Amino acid sequence: MKAEKLAEWVEHASGGQGLAQSDQGPRFPTTRDERWRYTRAGAIVGRPMRPVATAGQAPDSRPLPCLDAWRLVFVDGHFDSANSTLPDAGDLAEGVFIGPVSEGSKRFPEQASQWGHGHFSKTEWFAALQSSSAQDGACILVPAHLDLSSRPILIEHHLSGPGIVSHPRNILHIQQGAKAEILLWTSSDAHADGLVNLALDARVEADAELKLEYVQDEQGRNAHISHLAITQLEGSRLDMHTATARAHWLRNDVRIEQAGERGVSNFNGCFAAAEDEFVDHHTHVDHAQPDGRSAELYKGLALAGGKAVFNGKIVVHPNAQRIEAFQKNSNILLERGSTVYAKPELEIYADDVRCSHGCTTGQFDEDALFYLRSRGLTRPAAKRLLTQAFLSEALNGARAEVQAHVEAVMLTRINPA
Amino acid sequence: MxxxxxxxxxxxxxxxLCGLSxxxxxxEVHAIMGPNGSGKSTxxxxxxxxxxxxxxxxxIEFMGVDLLALDATERAVAGVFIAFQYPVEIPGVSNMNFLRTSINSIRDQKGEEPMxxxxxxxxxxxxxxxxxxxxKLRDRSVNEGFSxxxxxxxxxxxLAMLEPLLAVLDETDSGLDIDALRIVSSGVNALRSAERSFLIITHYQRLLDHIVPDRVHVLAGGRIVRSGDKSLALELEDKGYDWINEELAQ
Incomplete structure (x- = not known):
């Protein structure tokens, strides 16, 4: 990609904001960069796209319509108040905020001055672009010791049509001892072909708990890059599920920093890449302080012509003793001509730690298939049951509605023969 | 049948196998006995x-149909059930979901409504x-962590859930203690009926103390070398398989 061409693309895609470039700043990623070795970002910047000044059409129905939740809907990076379901300000405890960042930053200017642009904006080119062109997104503020988990908050981001790029920015701040349950949901119109360039910065303070479920169910041929940076303070807990149920070209970057002692981070993911699809999950957990725990389970499926990447990094810093960190990644190649690149990365600089990782990539167990068939299941039905079983381990602990939706979409889509 | x-x-x-008939x-309940390597598992x-x-x-003809022309699924639909010697563990699939899918899959292929x-x-x-x-065992994943x-x-x-016409028990007695042997056998006996046949493949006679066969066959060298009533099993227990081998050699 020529520099002038890229600059021209940036000019459009940033809505004229440009990209603050310096010698130290992140460069455009190529397959020569280890973190982008299997991920070709060049194709994204090969087609022109722009952010839109006013939102396009929201989808007709809301995801998980039966779920009783506060709902924040964003279309093309703009807040859609008509389709959102929000509490009246007076109904909530002092200091709670559930709304768009555009409003939250006005209501809580002091807090807003501390919302950075996450870890990735300094290291990743697309995140830097996201930060310089940031649009609206959800802002959830939960003051100390408040349990907000009785009613989940569903944040929906939709891309409405062709030629559009969105740069949603989401802020989650769960203060000391508080609890929240948040669902992040992305969708796109069948004609969408641009880019969702999403950032989420979460701060989970001491002894606070965040349950985060992230469903990506996008119908279009758009690209999607997510930058999720989560900082955990001492004694905090994160339970996270990420499910890429449907996406054409997607990269998820997750970084969890245990910046305090005794952090607990459980994070699972599942994904499926069908023909002509690309899914890339990069995760990174930073154990910067002692006595933390992390458990990670990612499961992937690939069909003929589909390509998936899993890269799971665990870093244990020199002073972070007594860490327990577990990572497991299993992938199934459902058909000939499917590809999964899997790479666990462990960097351990402390000596008193328990770390383990396991990574398998293979096909369905023929003995299990035969056993099911000998009980009257057809081969497709047996594969379907095994697929469901395979996914269920990664979805375990997510809301039943989320599990059901993700399983239904994935099973319909991959429909193994 | x-x-x-x-x-x-x-x-x-x-x-x-070299000419097994x-x-x-x-x-009917038939037992096939034989030394190791005689072709029982095959x-x-x-x-x-x-x-x-x-x-x-x-x-192989089953209920007038060429069994060898059917795949594993079709055999189950036709009413053949194999109790495996080494049942497979399937993590993530609950026993109940598995059986419901199995029963309804068979019904669907027969053009029947789901149960x-x-x-x-x-x-x-x-x-x-x-x-x-x-x-607890019913609700767990299929065979996962089962003894x-x-x-x-x-x-x-x-077997009881699927109600086959022919049940083949492949060394079902291997690895069973006395209590489990009694439970398994009384289960099988309760499932005996005028329509349902059992083919019991076993190395030892002890299972046949509990499940009394109509016929006993001795498989050796890939063929049935001797058939008789239940007393043949006792004779084998008494004399061992060498007796058969010696007789064959003569």
């Missing part, structure tokens, strides 16, 4: 429909009782 005629089968070029009527695998064996000659949930649950309760399979005896009881539980 089952007619095996002059069956020859090879595994990796080596002939394991066997006939069973409806409602016969079970062939009946199950595994594709690791090459049939070079002979035929109503209420009937299914009643049947589960009744069949689990038969093999003393407690609720050897629990796996075999789970096989007989599935």
């Amino acid at each position: 089952l007619k095996i005629k002059n069956l020859h089968a090879r595994v990796e070029g080596q002939e394991i 066997l006939e069973m009527g409806s409602g 016969l079970a695998s062939i009946l199950a429909g595994r594709d690791t064996y090459e049939i070079t000659e002979g035929s 109503p949930a209420k009937d299914f649950l009643a049947k589960v309760k009744q069949c689990a009782k038969l093999v003393e399979l407690d609720g 050897g005896g629990e796996k075999k009881r789970n096989e007989v539980f599935q």
Whole structure:
């Protein structure tokens, strides 16, 4: 990609904001960069796209319509108040905020001055672009010791049509001892072909708990890059599920920093890449302080012509003793001509730690298939049951509605023969 | 109901069955006994429909249908059930979901409606009782973390649920302690009927103390070398397989 061409693309895609470039700043990623070795970002910047000044059409129905939740809907990076379901300000405890960042930053200017642009904006080119062109997104503020988990908050981001790029920015701040349950949901119109360039910065303070479920169910041929940076303070807990149920070209970057002692981070993911699809999950957990725990389970499926990447990094810093960190990644190649690149990365600089990782990539167990068939299941039905079983381990602990939706979409889509 | 005629089968070029013939009527219980390496497991695998064996000659007819032309799924639909010697563990698939899918898949292929949930649950309760399979085992993933005896009881539980016309028990007694042997056998005895036949493949006579066969066949060198009533099993127990081998050598 020529520099002038890229600059021209940036000019459009940033809505004229440009990209603050310096010698130290992140460069455009190529397959020569280890973190982008299997991920070709060049194709994204090969087609022109722009952010839109006013939102396009929201989808007709809301995801998980039966779920009783506060709902924040964003279309093309703009807040859609008509389709959102929000509490009246007076109904909530002092200091709670559930709304768009555009409003939250006005209501809580002091807090807003501390919302950075996450870890990735300094290291990743697309995140830097996201930060310089940031649009609206959800802002959830939960003051100390408040349990907000009785009613989940569903944040929906939709891309409405062709030629559009969105740069949603989401802020989650769960203060000391508080609890929240948040669902992040992305969708796109069948004609969408641009880019969702999403950032989420979460701060989970001491002894606070965040349950985060992230469903990506996008119908279009758009690209999607997510930058999720989560900082955990001492004694905090994160339970996270990420499910890429449907996406054409997607990269998820997750970084969890245990910046305090005794952090607990459980994070699972599942994904499926069908023909002509690309899914890339990069995760990174930073154990910067002692006595933390992390458990990670990612499961992937690939069909003929589909390509998936899993890269799971665990870093244990020199002073972070007594860490327990577990990572497991299993992938199934459902058909000939499917590809999964899997790479666990462990960097351990402390000596008193328990770390383990396991990574398998293979096909369905023929003995299990035969056993099911000998009980009257057809081969497709047996594969379907095994697929469901395979996914269920990664979805375990997510809301039943989320599990059901993700399983239904994935099973319909991959429909193994 | 089952007619095996002059069956020859090879595994990796080596002939394991060389002219096995066997006939069973409806409602009959036959036992196949034989020393290690005589071809017992090969016969079970062939009946199950595994594709690791090459049939070079002979035929198997089940209820007037060419069994060898059916794949594993179709055999189950036709009413053949194999209680495996080594049941597979399937993590993430609950026993109940597995059985519901299995029963309804068979019904669907026969053009029948799915079994109503209420009937299914009643049947589960009744069949689990038969093999003393407690609720926890029923709700767990298929065979996952089951002991050897629990796996075999789970096989007989599935047998009871699927109500086949022919049940092949492949070394179901291996690895069973006395209690499990009693439970498994009484389960099988309760399932005997005028329509249902059992082919019991075993190395030892002890299972036949509990499940009394109508006919006993001795498999050696890939053929049935001797058939008789239940007293043949006792004779084998008494004299060992060497007796057969010696007699054959003469």
